Amino acid sequence: MPRTSNETPGRRRSYRVLVGLLVVAVLAAGLILVGPRLVGPLASQGGxxxxxxxxxxxxxxxxxGLDRETAKRATTAAALLSRGLDAPDTTGIDDAVIQRLIDGPADDAGPSLHCRGSAANDLQVEELTPSGLTPRAEQVRVAMAEVFGDQSLGGFAPGGVGQGHGGESTHYDGRAIDVFFRPVTEENRRQGWVLSHWLVAHAEDLDIQYVIFDDEFWSAHLARGGWHYYEAPAPANEILRHLDHVHVDVIGGGDD
Structure with a gap:
């Protein structure tokens, strides 16, 4: 025989609703407390x-969070201010964003800006210009000079380069530029990240494919965006780890 109860169905339903609301409240409070700790590490891993x-x-x-146009304004402002120059209009941009892009993390130089990747797939293959760069790579060089002034550049030469890089390096196609920040110091690393953030924010406009610096890389082919650990080939010295220079290359076009 089924057991009887003095509790009516209506009262039982009310009790279950009350318990459910209490569970939701506890979960919400937990997310508020640990949320920043969950999001922060994921963002720092580029995910x-x-x-x-x-x-x-x-x-x-x-x-x-920033939209693409705001990220371009913010990184340009940070680049100019770090050179002691006047910045463009930063109305609507949190001061904490500009300051972080200039100073970097408080404890160690590193990536602070993360952007989603978006690679154009309808570009044509380009030939070298007299500088030894393709027109798209030359556009990057000119754009950097307008914001960062004179830079120590390498990885290309009139007529192209045929050695000094990995077997299938984009340097050999005239699609890559190295921007040097030597010697490897905390200040030079921070300056390298100012440039790296600017390149990533402007990647869509300049058809940038990869940015590599300081054991990290960003790729236009990764829609989830962010920075990722760069595994340097042996002997993994400061050059191969890209500790002393920022590498930037552009999309090749065709089947690339």
């Missing part, structure tokens, strides 16, 4: 951007 934001900047106050 998490806020919501639908094209880019995210990690700040001491938390991660701040």
């Amino acid at each position: 998490s951007l806020l919501g639908g934001s094209a880019c995210t900047v990690e700040t001491a106050e938390g991660d701040i």
Whole structure:
């Protein structure tokens, strides 16, 4: 015989609803407490951007999402201010974003801006210009000079280069530029990251494919975006690890 109860179905339903609400409240409180600790490490590994934001900047106050145009303005402002020059209009950009892009993390130089990748797939293959760069790579060189002034550049030469890089290096196609920050010091690393962030923010406009610096790389082919660990080939010295220079290359076109 089924057991009887003094509890009516209505009262039982009310009790279950109350328990359910309490569980939801506890879970929500837990997410509020640990949320920043979950998002932060993922973002630092290049895997998490806020919501639908094209880019995210990690700040001491938390991660701040930016659209692509705002990221371009912010990184340009940081580049000019770090050179002691006047910045463009930064209305609407949190001061913490600009400061983080200039100073980098408080404890160690490293990536602070993460952007989603987006590689154009309808570009034509290009021939070298007299500088030894393809027109797309030359466009990157000119754009960097307009913002960063004179830089120590390498990885290309009139007529092209045929040695000094890996077997299938984009340097041999005139599609890559190395920007040197020597010697390897904390300040030079921070300056290298100012440039690296600017390149990533402007990657869509300049058809940039890869940016490599300081044991990290960013790829236009990775839609999830972010920075990822770069495994340097042996002997993994400061040159091969890209500790003393920022490598930037452009999309080759065709089947690339």
